[in-house]
Amino acid sequence: MPKLGMEPIRRAALVEATIHEIGAQGSLDITVKAIAERAGMSSALAHHYFGGKEQIFLAAMRYTLSVYGSEVSAALKKAKTPLERAEAIVTASFSSSNFLPDVIAAWLNFYVLAQTVPDAKRLLSIYQARLRSNLVHALRPMLGTRAPDVASRLAALIDGVYLRQSLVKSDRDHAIAAQQVLQYLHVELGDSSK
Amino acid sequence: MPKLGMEPIRRAALVEATIHEIGAQGSLDITVKAIAERAGMSSALAHHYFGGKEQIFLAAMRYTLSVYGSEVSAALKKAKTPLERAEAIVTASFSSSNFLPDVIAAWLNFYVLAQTVPDAKRLLSIYQARLRSNLVHALRPMLGTRAPDVASRLAALIDGVYLRQSLVKSDRDHAIAAQQVLQYLHVELGDSSK
Amino acid sequence: MPKLGMEPIRRAALVEATIHEIGAQGSLDITVKAIAERAGMSSALAHHYFGGKEQIFLAAMRYTLSVYGSEVSAALKKAKTPLERAEAIVTASFSSSNFLPDVIAAWLNFYVLAQTVPDAKRLLSIYQARLRSNLVHALRPMLGTRAPDVASRLAALIDGVYLRQSLVKSDRDHAIAAQQVLQYLHVELGDSSK
Amino acid sequence: MPKLGMEPIRRAALVEATIHEIGAQGSLDITVKAIAERAGMSSALAHHYFGGKEQIFLAAMRYTLSVYGSEVSAALKKAKTPLERAEAIVTASFSSSNFLPDVIAAWLNFYVLAQTVPDAKRLLSIYQARLRSNLVHALRPMLGTRAPDVASRLAALIDGVYLRQSLVKSDRDHAIAAQQVLQYLHVELGDSSK
DNA sequence: AATGAATGAGGATTCATTCAT
DNA sequence: GATGAATGAATCCTCATTCAT
Numbered sequence: 001m002p003k004l005g006m007e008p009i010r011r012a013a014l015v016e017a018t019i020h021e022i023g024a025q026g027s028l029d030i031t032v033k034a035i036a037e038r039a040g041m042s043s044a045l046a047h048h049y050f051g052g053k054e055q056i057f058l059a060a061m062r063y064t065l066s067v068y069g070s071e072v073s074a075a076l077k078k079a080k081t082p083l084e085r086a087e088a089i090v091t092a093s094f095s096s097s098n099f100l101p102d103v104i105a106a107w108l109n110f111y112v113l114a115q116t117v118p119d120a121k122r123l124l125s126i127y128q129a130r131l132r133s134n135l136v137h138a139l140r141p142m143l144g145t146r147a148p149d150v151a152s153r154l155a156a157l158i159d160g161v162y163l164r165q166s167l168v169k170s171d172r173d174h175a176i177a178a179q180q181v182l183q184y185l186h187v188e189l190g191d192s193s194k
Numbered sequence: 195m196p197k198l199g200m201e202p203i204r205r206a207a208l209v210e211a212t213i214h215e216i217g218a219q220g221s222l223d224i225t226v227k228a229i230a231e232r233a234g235m236s237s238a239l240a241h242h243y244f245g246g247k248e249q250i251f252l253a254a255m256r257y258t259l260s261v262y263g264s265e266v267s268a269a270l271k272k273a274k275t276p277l278e279r280a281e282a283i284v285t286a287s288f289s290s291s292n293f294l295p296d297v298i299a300a301w302l303n304f305y306v307l308a309q310t311v312p313d314a315k316r317l318l319s320i321y322q323a324r325l326r327s328n329l330v331h332a333l334r335p336m337l338g339t340r341a342p343d344v345a346s347r348l349a350a351l352i353d354g355v356y357l358r359q360s361l362v363k364s365d366r367d368h369a370i371a372a373q374q375v376l377q378y379l380h381v382e383l384g385d386s387s388k
Numbered sequence: 389m390p391k392l393g394m395e396p397i398r399r400a401a402l403v404e405a406t407i408h409e410i411g412a413q414g415s416l417d418i419t420v421k422a423i424a425e426r427a428g429m430s431s432a433l434a435h436h437y438f439g440g441k442e443q444i445f446l447a448a449m450r451y452t453l454s455v456y457g458s459e460v461s462a463a464l465k466k467a468k469t470p471l472e473r474a475e476a477i478v479t480a481s482f483s484s485s486n487f488l489p490d491v492i493a494a495w496l497n498f499y500v501l502a503q504t505v506p507d508a509k510r511l512l513s514i515y516q517a518r519l520r521s522n523l524v525h526a527l528r529p530m531l532g533t534r535a536p537d538v539a540s541r542l543a544a545l546i547d548g549v550y551l552r553q554s555l556v557k558s559d560r561d562h563a564i565a566a567q568q569v570l571q572y573l574h575v576e577l578g579d580s581s582k
Numbered sequence: 583m584p585k586l587g588m589e590p591i592r593r594a595a596l597v598e599a600t601i602h603e604i605g606a607q608g609s610l611d612i613t614v615k616a617i618a619e620r621a622g623m624s625s626a627l628a629h630h631y632f633g634g635k636e637q638i639f640l641a642a643m644r645y646t647l648s649v650y651g652s653e654v655s656a657a658l659k660k661a662k663t664p665l666e667r668a669e670a671i672v673t674a675s676f677s678s679s680n681f682l683p684d685v686i687a688a689w690l691n692f693y694v695l696a697q698t699v700p701d702a703k704r705l706l707s708i709y710q711a712r713l714r715s716n717l718v719h720a721l722r723p724m725l726g727t728r729a730p731d732v733a734s735r736l737a738a739l740i741d742g743v744y745l746r747q748s749l750v751k752s753d754r755d756h757a758i759a760a761q762q763v764l765q766y767l768h769v770e771l772g773d774s775s776k
Numbered sequence: 777a778a779t780g781a782a783t784g785a786g787g788a789t790t791c792a793t794t795c796a797t
Numbered sequence: 798g799a800t801g802a803a804t805g806a807a808t809c810c811t812c813a814t815t816c817a818t
Contacts, residue, residue, distance in 0.1 A: 026309025042800050112306055114361055115220025115299060124361060153378050160354025167308055167318060184347050187381055236783050241810060414697025430779050493697060500694055502749055503608025512749060541766050548742025555696055555706060572735050575770055613787060624804050629789060
């Protein structure tokens with residue numbers, strides 16, 4: 001059964017299984033065995049590839065953050081105007097691949113992980129800094145010195161919407177969630193017409 | 195040593211110790227023994243008074259929520275105008291007794307607890323409903339039909355600011371956090387002069 | 389509330405509660421608290437009166453054995469002939485006050501207790517010796533030197549019927565159980581006509 | 583140290599250790615740790631293989647019952663006449679491998695277990711039904727309609743002898759115990775000459 | 777006489793992790 | 798590459814027992 005070049009496949013399977021397991025359990029209080037089973041392998045193998053539970057968590061975090069980052073980057077590339085750039089960031093934050101129940105639950109728990117594990121904290125800080133930087137850059141042409149403040153609020157609002165969504169496990173349309181943040185954006189831009 | 199009427203004293207000590215232990219550890223992955231020790235008693239006594247770990251957590255949650263609720267109520271009583279009412283809710287949310295590192299960490303973890311424990315979910319839902327109801331009531335005279343939407347965003351923003359604060363753990367002045375949300379409120383109210 | 393002369397009342401209540409608790413649980417794996425509650429008092433008081441769990445068990449055993457002994461004695465007094473004496477012993481063994489589900493369960497567990505607790509073993513041995521002595525005395529006029537052997541078998545059969553009854557837990561008529569043993573007795577006596 | 587295919591070996595070792603531990607302690611009030619130590623492994627491994635204490639007990643019960651069943655079956659195969667069949671069942675019940683102190687103690691405690699654990703009750707009921715069926719089948723040619731009654735008494739007597747033996751932890755010859763029951767059998771068969 | 781208060785000790789169970797195969 | 802075997806450590810929880818009131 002053992003095949004060559006399995007490592008990336010196994011690692012990916014474990015990362016995905018971790019996110020789903022966190023989602024299913026709603027917390028980080030999950031066992032390596034459960035993750036490994038979900039990924040179709042023994043827990044010993046999971047340790048072999050990752051070294052320990054914490055590193056599995058960190059890999060899942062990196063993966064989630066990178067998926068999110070990629071979507072934002074892709075969306076930014078298509079945007080032409082400052083407004084489009086700002087809207088692109090918000091929209092990407094609520095894209096259908098990010099705003100899934102398991103992923104939302106994972107985000108919440110990554111915040112918890114960051115309280116304890118320095119590496120997790122670092123990852124989360126980097127994500128926040130990048131998001132903020134993107135937002136400031138997009139908003140500056142429109143808002144000038146107010147840009148940093150508004151960017152902070154936008155970022156916090158995005159996180160807050162995620163946090164609240166974790167409670168309502170309904171499949172609320174991600175478009176609605178995005179809309180809520182976009183409206184705030186427009187208010188700040190003085191465009192209260194929509 | 196045994197004295198009569200210790201129950202309320204012991205329970206209060208355990209609740210407080212729980213919040214601090216969650217804050218110190220940054221997660222719910224804490225032991226009953228650690229909580230009990232912090233509260234100056236044996237873990238057996240903690241079980242005697244609460245029946246189990248989950249109920250200790252729920253008691254800590256109820257306490258935190260009730261402290262918050264009381265502050266909001268008190269602040270609302272002093273407010274005269276609709277604007278003052280809305281501002282009072284925001285300010286109370288960031289009062290110095292709520293915006294403490296341990297309490298912030300506890301809030302984050304209560305969201306995690308709510309994913310698993312139905313009673314925790316119920317408590318959190320009640321808190322959210324009450325907060326939103328207060329906000330809508332305060333905003334309606336000023337914003338009319340836009341009140342519900344803005345209330346939702348305000349509530350999400352408050353949670354988001356808390357969530358982000360859980361990462362920083364610095365003693366950022368709670369006044370600044372409140373200011374950030376108040377500014378958003380003023381933007382919505384068309385008062386972009388500040 | 390405390391009254392004078394409560395000791396015998398409390399002790400009796402605890403003994404009875406113990407038998408019922410053993411019956412309800414089906415084992416000696418019961419808590420002093422449960423016994424005390426059933427007897428309407430605190431577990432501390434149970435300890436005060438008996439000194440410890442083991443002594444509570446022993447008291448329950450003594451009581452059960454003495455009730456049984458009294459019934460046998462009373463029945464023997466009424467018997468005139470050797471046959472009546474032998475039948476009286478058997479019948480008393482299955483009297484309605486002995487052949488109750490809880491009491492049957494208690495007997496079984498007293499045998500278990502006797503494996504561990506020397507005092508329990510002594511009590512049970514005394515009961516067995518007395519029963520056997522009564523039987524031999526009653527049978528000797530009829531069976532001569534075969535009396536000891538038959539007495540042993542009768543005694544073992546009585547215990548065996550109890551043991552099996554502990555499984556059924558139905559309210560099988562105690563008369564039927566007695567009948568089964570009496571039939572054996574008659575077979576030994578050469579009276580196979582019934 | 584880890585070798586493959588250890589499961590059946592470990593399970594067998596635990597089952598045997600359980601019986602000895604019950605025998606040594608005289609009750610089911612034994613720890614998984616003690617069983618595991620006696621079987622030469624950690625308690626964690628015992629849990630790994632059996633899932634829990636109750637299942638260890640049940641396995642020990644199944645084993646004891648199956649050993650007994652096998653001996654009866656083997657003895658029945660050698661028997662030619664009805665009388666030999668009946669005697670074979672009795673003799674097998676007191677064979678040297680069944681009538682060991684630890685096994686006797688285990689039987690007693692299985693009766694206790696059956697009060698609480700439905701699976702244990704089922705196992706014991708099956709054993710009793712099979713024993714009775716075997717006895718009736720063997721006795722019918724000799725006793726006709728009296729066979730069921732006599733079978734019941736024989737079965738109860740066997741259990742009763744076991745029960746009493748549990749008290750006397752001496753190494754009374756198992757042959758004597760068998761003899762006691764066989765004599766009863768012969769009395770019922772009208773052969774009171776021995 | 778009676779009990780709430782309090783704890784030490786112990787036990788079942790879980791789990792991350794290691795290792796030989 | 799993959800896993801069954803194995804365990805030490807930890808944790809929740811229970812309970813008999815003691816003590817001050």
